[in-house]
Amino acid sequence: MTDINAGGTFMLGDRSVRRMGYGAMQLAGPRVFGLPKDPAGAVAVLREAVASGVDHIDTSDFYGPHVTNGLIRAALHPYHDDLVIVTKVGAVRGADASWNPALQPAELVSAVHDNLRNLGVDTLDVVNLRITGAVHAPSEGSIEEPLSALAEPQQQGLIRHLGLSNVTPTQVEQGLSIAAIACVQNHYNLVHRDDDALVDSLDARGIAYVPFFPLGGFTPLQSATLSRVAARLEATPMQVALAWLLHRAPNILLIPGTSSLAHLRENLAATSLHLSDSVLADLDHIAAGPLDAASSH
Numbered sequence: 571m572t573d574i575n576a577g578g579t580f581m582l583g584d585r586s587v588r589r590m591g592y593g594a595m596q597l598a599g600p601r602v603f604g605l606p607k608d609p610a611g612a613v614a615v616l617r618e619a620v621a622s623g624v625d626h627i628d629t630s631d632f633y634g635p636h637v638t639n640g641l642i643r644a645a646l647h648p649y650h651d652d653l654v655i656v657t658k659v660g661a662v663r664g665a666d667a668s669w670n671p672a673l674q675p676a677e678l679v680s681a682v683h684d685n686l687r688n689l690g691v692d693t694l695d696v697v698n699l700r701i702t703g704a705v706h707a708p709s710e711g712s713i714e715e716p717l718s719a720l721a722e723p724q725q726q727g728l729i730r731h732l733g734l735s736n737v738t739p740t741q742v743e744q745g746l747s748i749a750a751i752a753c754v755q756n757h758y759n760l761v762h763r764d765d766d767a768l769v770d771s772l773d774a775r776g777i778a779y780v781p782f783f784p785l786g787g788f789t790p791l792q793s794a795t796l797s798r799v800a801a802r803l804e805a806t807p808m809q810v811a812l813a814w815l816l817h818r819a820p821n822i823l824l825i826p827g828t829s830s831l832a833h834l835r836e837n838l839a840a841t842s843l844h845l846s847d848s849v850l851a852d853l854d855h856i857a858a859g860p861l862d863a864a865s866s867h
């Protein structure tokens with residue numbers, strides 16, 4: 571079993587979690603819709619992640635919909651006290667697998683209850699308010715109404731901590747003026763670094779930054795430099811991409827997604843990969859310009 575302790579820990583709300591976590595989105599069927607081909611395999615991935623020390627799992631009831639939460643419950647319920655499950659609200663799925671905004675107060679409260687029921691818990695550890703924006707990029711606009719709508723279920727004890735997802739730095743500031751924010755979950759990885767300044771400003775305030783698409787998401791990262799560095803370190807490009815995030819800032823918590831046990835083991839092992847200053851400088855060049863064919867969507 572891989573030891574992920576070398577990756578260290580960081581606070582997620584009032585809980586210390588290991589910085590290497592797991593993102594459950596890939597466990598649903600194709601296009602994150604319906605059941606996976608191999609539900610038993612999905613359960614095995616979840617159980618091995620937790621057995622390896624993962625104590626932070628990212629999910630949403632709109633993955634499937636209801637499918638990843640059902641798999642998490644089947645694999646891990648009753649949950650160990652140390653496990654922090656982070657979910658998100660703000661969208662619903664159409665019958666055609668489309669992703670549709672659901673940010674009205676009643677829709678958000680209903681999503682909280684869906685997550686409680688399908689995860690089988692009385693309180694959700696962390697609920698991220700997922701703002702729609704432009705697909706996987708944020709766009710400006712007030713988040714006051716939807717964030718305030720989550721205050722009531724929080725006061726009722728249904729939510730322990732609130733987080734934000736797919737938000738701009740301005741929206742983060744607005745969010746912090748309305749509620750305590752435990753984490754921000756945005757698109758960020760070795761080649762997609764729009765949030766560099768936000769990562770640092772959250773670090774200065776002790777707030778976790780959780781990059782989604784840490785490996786490039788639906789289009790896994792490709793870069794000649796990354797492959798070259800990985801070969802030199804006798805690691806895989808994905809391990810180097812994850813190790814780079816762990817080196818990037820102490821408040822970064824990882825939630826790489828996979829439906830494969832082999833990929834899970836490979837990803838967890840990235841916690842032991844040390845990157846020297848010269849390697850970090852080489853990797854920094856990937857985002858700095860079109861030096862090679864770096865890509866991520």
Ligand SMILES: NC(=O)c1ccc[n+]([C@@H]2O[C@H](COP(=O)([O-])OP(=O)(O)OC[C@H]3O[C@@H](n4cnc5c(N)ncnc54)[C@H](OP(=O)(O)O)[C@@H]3O)[C@@H](O)[C@H]2O)c1
Pocket residue numbers: 592593594595596628629658700735736755756781782783784785786787788790808809825826827828829830832833834836837
């Ligand atoms: N807040 C948001 O709007 C938002 C958006 C997207 C995702 N998320 C969250 O972020 C988590 C991570 O994002 P993600 O899962 O979309 O993307 P990701 O972690 O960047 O990449 C996952 C993709 O990489 C593949 N992969 C994983 N490990 C690999 C390895 N070692 N070698 C080769 N390929 C590998 C996976 O395929 P295999 O299954 O074949 O391994 C999958 O196709 C999600 O699970 C979800 O919880 C949040």
